[in-house]
Amino acid sequence: MNKEDILKVKALLATKKKIVIVPHKNPDGDAIGSTLGLYHYLLKSNHQVKVIVPNDFPSFLKWIPGNDQILKYDSQTNQCNPLIEEAEVIFTLDFNAFHRTGDMEPLLANSKALKIMVDHHQAPDDYATFMYSDVNMSSTCEMVYNLINMLGDENTIDSQIATCLYVGIMTDTGSFRFPSTTSTTHSIVARLIEKGANNSQIHNNVYDTNSYERLQLLGCALTNLKVIPELKTAYITLSQEELNTFNYKKGDTEGVVNYGLSLNGIVLAAIFIEDKKEGIIKISLRSKGSFSVNEMSRKHFSGGGHTNAAGGKSYTSLKATVDNFISILPSYNKALNNE
Ligand code: 5GP
Ligand code: MN
Numbered sequence: 355m356n357k358e359d360i361l362k363v364k365a366l367l368a369t370k371k372k373i374v375i376v377p378h379k380n381p382d383g384d385a386i387g388s389t390l391g392l393y394h395y396l397l398k399s400n401h402q403v404k405v406i407v408p409n410d411f412p413s414f415l416k417w418i419p420g421n422d423q424i425l426k427y428d429s430q431t432n433q434c435n436p437l438i439e440e441a442e443v444i445f446t447l448d449f450n451a452f453h454r455t456g457d458m459e460p461l462l463a464n465s466k467a468l469k470i471m472v473d474h475h476q477a478p479d480d481y482a483t484f485m486y487s488d489v490n491m492s493s494t495c496e497m498v499y500n501l502i503n504m505l506g507d508e509n510t511i512d513s514q515i516a517t518c519l520y521v522g523i524m525t526d527t528g529s530f531r532f533p534s535t536t537s538t539t540h541s542i543v544a545r546l547i548e549k550g551a552n553n554s555q556i557h558n559n560v561y562d563t564n565s566y567e568r569l570q571l572l573g574c575a576l577t578n579l580k581v582i583p584e585l586k587t588a589y590i591t592l593s594q595e596e597l598n599t600f601n602y603k604k605g606d607t608e609g610v611v612n613y614g615l616s617l618n619g620i621v622l623a624a625i626f627i628e629d630k631k632e633g634i635i636k637i638s639l640r641s642k643g644s645f646s647v648n649e650m651s652r653k654h655f656s657g658g659g660h661t662n663a664a665g666g667k668s669y670t671s672l673k674a675t676v677d678n679f680i681s682i683l684p685s686y687n688k689a690l691n692n693e
Pocket of ligand 2: 474
């Protein structure tokens with residue numbers, strides 16, 4: 355976003371507006387942290403603000419300030435529709451195309467509201483009036499901090515806003531370890547701590563509130579872990595039956611794919627999770643170095659994301675999906691073995 359755009363957004367937000375903030379479907383820490391961080395900021399400026407998420411979010415995020423104010427489109431559709439129809443401004447956060455919001459897509463596409471995109475995914479669609487898109491950013495939360503700062507309001511960041519933004523930076527950077535983590539990311543995180551984000555408590559709330567069943571499910575996933583050493587690839591499967599055995603709840607498989615990537619010498623890690631209700635296999639891909647799982651997911655799994663973290667789906671069975679994955683790997687032999 356250039357200086358001119360910032361001045362225009364500043365002028366736009368100078369008077370009270372009806373604002374809706376929307377993140378992607380199956381919202382993660384960055385999606386919820388960024389929407390709620392922006393929500394608190396805009397509320398402070400006296401706007402009429404609502405956060406609408408396409409569907410529910412994991413319980414390890416259900417302590418973040420403002421989480422109880424979030425509307426869920428899938429279960430509160432009648433309440434959400436008029437809010438979107440009457441919105442003057444819609445912020446779209448942490449996604450790059452309307453289809454990433456699932457059932458909200460047509461409503462957003464037809465809305466007359468002015469759209470402001472804040473996002474760090476590759477290949478963004480061109481729907482926004484104001485587009486703050488930067489694939490080099492660690493997280494959308496880092497970008498919301500930048501946006502508030504560029505609007506000249508860094509001083510308005512309080513402990514609530516700081517807490518929300520800290521969550522998303524922490525979760526999207528794998529606790530500050532992925533290559534997207536820069537010295538600027540650390541400077542921003544330091545500022546957020548100064549402003550009242552309780553880093554240790556936040557880490558505890560997100561990562562150390564596991565149920566016994568979630569750990570048992572992790573044990574099952576690790577038992578299912580397979581390695582293809584000659585292609586520097588590791589993958590995990592979880593069937594619906596296995597999920598049911600361990601009483602799977604939303605968010606329980608978050609981060610499990612990273613165990614494959616933690617193996618010495620592994621460049622590509624995948625997890626395939628059966629979802630009988632949606633009739634799909636949900637796929638998460640992670641990589642090290644320049645191997646682009648974004649490209650792999652776009653080409654083979656109707657998805658996308660970032661160079662080192664992407665998601666996608668398959669409409670065939672779990673076994674057929676894994677077989678397909680294994681069959682395409684040799685075409686990436688060179689790229690995998692050059693890392
Ligand atoms: P995850 O594997 O954790 O679901 O997603 C990894 C990254 O890829 C996240 O940044 C997520 O937003 C993105 N992502 C996940 N699924 C999709 C998809 O279907 N399409 C696109 N474009 N991005 C996705
Ligand atoms: Mn993100």
